[in-house]
Amino acid sequence: MTTPVLAVEGLDVEFPSYGEAPVRALHGLDLSIGEQEIVGLVGESGSGKTTLARAIMQLVPPPGRISQGSVSFEGRDLSKLDEEQLRTLRGRAMSMVIANPRSELNPLLTVGQQIGNILKYHTGCKGRELRERVIEMLKEVRIPDPERRYDAFPHELSGGMAQRVVMAIALICNPRLVISDDATSGLDVTVQAQVLELLKRLAERHRTAMLFITRDIGITAHFCDRVAIIYGGEIMEIATRARFFANPMHPYSVLLLAAFSHNPKLRSYWLKEGEAAAEARPAETGCPFAPRCVRVREHCRSVHPELRELEAGHHVRCHFPVERRA
Amino acid sequence: MRLLSYLGQRLLFVAPQLVGILFVSFLLVKLIPGDPAVLMLGPFATPDGLARLRTELGLDRTVVEQFLIYLGNVVQGDLGTSWQTTMPVTSDLAQRFPATLELVTLGLLVALAIGLPLGVAGARYKRGLLRTGADYYGLLAGALPDFWLGLVLIYVFYTMLGWAPAPLGRIDFAVIPPEPVTGALLIDSLIAGNWEAFRSAAGHLVLPVLTLGLINAGPILKMTQATTERMLDSDFSRYAELCGLPRKVVVAQALRNALPSVITIVSVLYGFLLGGAVLVEIVFSWGGAGQYAVQGVLNADLNPVLGFVLYSAVLSLFIYLIVDLLYFLIDPRTR
Ligand SMILES: Nc1ncnc2c1ncn2[C@@H]1O[C@H](COP(=O)(O)OP(=O)(O)O)[C@@H](O)[C@H]1O
Ligand code: SF4
Ligand SMILES: [Mg+2]
Numbered sequence: 001m002t003t004p005v006l007a008v009e010g011l012d013v014e015f016p017s018y019g020e021a022p023v024r025a026l027h028g029l030d031l032s033i034g035e036q037e038i039v040g041l042v043g044e045s046g047s048g049k050t051t052l053a054r055a056i057m058q059l060v061p062p063p064g065r066i067s068q069g070s071v072s073f074e075g076r077d078l079s080k081l082d083e084e085q086l087r088t089l090r091g092r093a094m095s096m097v098i099a100n101p102r103s104e105l106n107p108l109l110t111v112g113q114q115i116g117n118i119l120k121y122h123t124g125c126k127g128r129e130l131r132e133r134v135i136e137m138l139k140e141v142r143i144p145d146p147e148r149r150y151d152a153f154p155h156e157l158s159g160g161m162a163q164r165v166v167m168a169i170a171l172i173c174n175p176r177l178v179i180s181d182d183a184t185s186g187l188d189v190t191v192q193a194q195v196l197e198l199l200k201r202l203a204e205r206h207r208t209a210m211l212f213i214t215r216d217i218g219i220t221a222h223f224c225d226r227v228a229i230i231y232g233g234e235i236m237e238i239a240t241r242a243r244f245f246a247n248p249m250h251p252y253s254v255l256l257l258a259a260f261s262h263n264p265k266l267r268s269y270w271l272k273e274g275e276a277a278a279e280a281r282p283a284e285t286g287c288p289f290a291p292r293c294v295r296v297r298e299h300c301r302s303v304h305p306e307l308r309e310l311e312a313g314h315h316v317r318c319h320f321p322v323e324r325r326a
Numbered sequence: 327m328r329l330l331s332y333l334g335q336r337l338l339f340v341a342p343q344l345v346g347i348l349f350v351s352f353l354l355v356k357l358i359p360g361d362p363a364v365l366m367l368g369p370f371a372t373p374d375g376l377a378r379l380r381t382e383l384g385l386d387r388t389v390v391e392q393f394l395i396y397l398g399n400v401v402q403g404d405l406g407t408s409w410q411t412t413m414p415v416t417s418d419l420a421q422r423f424p425a426t427l428e429l430v431t432l433g434l435l436v437a438l439a440i441g442l443p444l445g446v447a448g449a450r451y452k453r454g455l456l457r458t459g460a461d462y463y464g465l466l467a468g469a470l471p472d473f474w475l476g477l478v479l480i481y482v483f484y485t486m487l488g489w490a491p492a493p494l495g496r497i498d499f500a501v502i503p504p505e506p507v508t509g510a511l512l513i514d515s516l517i518a519g520n521w522e523a524f525r526s527a528a529g530h531l532v533l534p535v536l537t538l539g540l541i542n543a544g545p546i547l548k549m550t551q552a553t554t555e556r557m558l559d560s561d562f563s564r565y566a567e568l569c570g571l572p573r574k575v576v577v578a579q580a581l582r583n584a585l586p587s588v589i590t591i592v593s594v595l596y597g598f599l600l601g602g603a604v605l606v607e608i609v610f611s612w613g614g615a616g617q618y619a620v621q622g623v624l625n626a627d628l629n630p631v632l633g634f635v636l637y638s639a640v641l642s643l644f645i646y647l648i649v650d651l652l653y654f655l656i657d658p659r660t661r
Contacts, residue, residue: 090567090569092570096569103561103562109579
């Protein structure tokens with residue numbers, strides 16, 4: 001087997017909290033992404049998605065820290081690299097598409113400067129060539145009138161435009177891995193569809209692998225080669241898209257999918273959790289999902305389930321996985 | 327376009343603003359105890375003489391009347407005379423205001439040269455010797471009175487080491503000063519090509535400028551550090567870091583975003599120091615505008631005080647205008 005682009009193994013990330021035990025945002029997280037593969041990572045907010053993205057980039061916001069496990073990029077253990085080596089990877093070999101780009105772009109720099117800076121400081125490209133390549137990239141992300149937009153400032157852009165600028169920034173150095181973190185969540189539904197379509201096409205064109213983070217499981221159905229479900233900082237289920245949607249096995253996955261179901265009985269069974277249950281925090285011992293699980297049994301509350309491969313390429317973290325109905 | 331209409335609005339308000347400032351100062355000055363007539367005529371004045379002088383000075387009219395008369399003269403370029411110097415206030419200030427301006431401008435440049443790099447370095451390295459040093463410096467500069475530092479510098483560099491000239495004005499008595507053009511000795515001696523005067527004036531500037539610079543670097547340092555640090559913690563800096571921009575570039579961008587605050591504090595200090603540098607002026611016998619105004623207050627010599635207020639107000643308005651222009655340049659959102 002070839003080395004994967006990204007291999008996360010047994011990753012723990014902790015945020016120390018004052019006078020209490022540290023908050024464990026990620027726990028024993030394993031995830032690998034192959035060349036040009038698109039992996040969807042789905043979970044509700046607070047489940048650790050952004051923390052994973054930042055841990056992969058080796059930029060967990062302090063005082064948070066990676067307390068265990070490793071992140072390897074193209075076979076290189078990132079914890080062994082120094083800050084300068086990491087910097088040359090970030091934005092160049094692995095890059096991020098962020099949400100709310102209008103607040104993340106520098107308000108004082110033009111679109112052209114912000115995209116150009118990435119190219120300039122990673123490749124040394126400058127002058128006329130720099131400008132041409134940036135404009136080329138603006139065309140590629142379908143920004144109308146790129147010559148004019150080159151000199152626009154972030155506050156002059158619509159949300160969709162800003163999102164495209166951020167995509168241009170992420171892709172201009174032809175990265176091997178793009179991490180898209182909730183990138184379309186702030187956009188109108190129609191704009192969202194366009195941007196997603198574009199993102200997928202760009203990933204193909206630039207032959208880049210992608211970790212596609214979202215809260216919306218529906219999006220992954222069109223978008224991803226594999227789907228991973230995260231809850232309470234742990235992977236609950238991971239499978240190829242076809243297997244996952246044909247045969248979701250984790251109760252949480254089924255809960256997420258049931259929200260889309262037209263069968264009212266099915267819906268009410270899986271969604272019967274009340275407000276209180278939906279608010280419940282992941283359990284510290286036993287199965288983290290136990291407080292919200294409709295299938296919970298005594299065993300679940302005391303014994304932490306392992307991620308098991310129940311069929312080829314289909315891993316589930318549950319003592320009592322959902323059986324395929326005949 | 328927005329810039330032009332903004333400038334137009336700004337200029338439209340200059341005159342009313344100035345009249346307002348003058349009126350308030352006029353009232354305040356009238357509140358100062360002390361009868362100018364008594365002070366002018368001295369202990370042997372007769373009641374008759376006093377009454378005549380009061381009428382002559384218009385002191386028997388209402389304050390509003392007095393103000394209107396004063397205003398009418400100001401509009402014609404007449405700021406009255408100082409009974410202490412017996413000179414027109416305009417000619418007194420023509421000499422003294424540039425002296426203060428030269429001192430304060432250079433002092434703030436030195437303050438910037440110290441405070442800006444230290445502030446940026448402090449923001450960049452949140453821990454370490456440099457940051458600790460910067461913090462202590464900020465504390466110390468905030469706590470020391472400027473005139474005291476001036477005295478210490480005089481003691482060390484004039485009395486002990488003899489490196490600095492005597493703290494007695496802007497230029498050696500033996501040196502012929504250049505023909506006044508701008509009033510700033512450095513510039514005027516350059517214009518005149520008078521090197522001896524330039525050297526002497528520069529030598530006299532060193533200690534008072536250093537005094538103002540060292541003290542006022544404190545607030546500039548604090549503001550630069552706090553704002554740059556906030557910018558480094560903000561979304562766009564974290565994003566720049568995620569994009570792998572070199573740390574140097576990230577810090578430079580943060581500083582650029584912090585510049586409006588730095589400009590603001592410098593402009594505030596500038597306006598303040600026009601009068602606020604008076605103790606330093608006294609320590610160095612500078613003969614500046616602040617000293618002139620304080621003498622006026624102490625001796626119920628009102629015209630110099632009002633003249634000083636007017637000049638300072640005009641200059642401050644001008645500075646704030648420049649500050650706004652700089653904001654325009656720096657921040658596209660204001661355009
Ligand atoms: N800066 C932080 N300080 C403290 N705790 C944090 C911080 N960032 C994240 N966490 C913790 O990590 C958990 C996961 O957060 P995050 O990765 O942002 O989730 P998501 O992106 O899935 O919404 C949060 O519930 C919180 O407990
Ligand atoms: S282990 Fe138990 S509680 Fe956890 S998801 Fe499976 S059935 Fe539910
Ligand atoms: Mg998030």
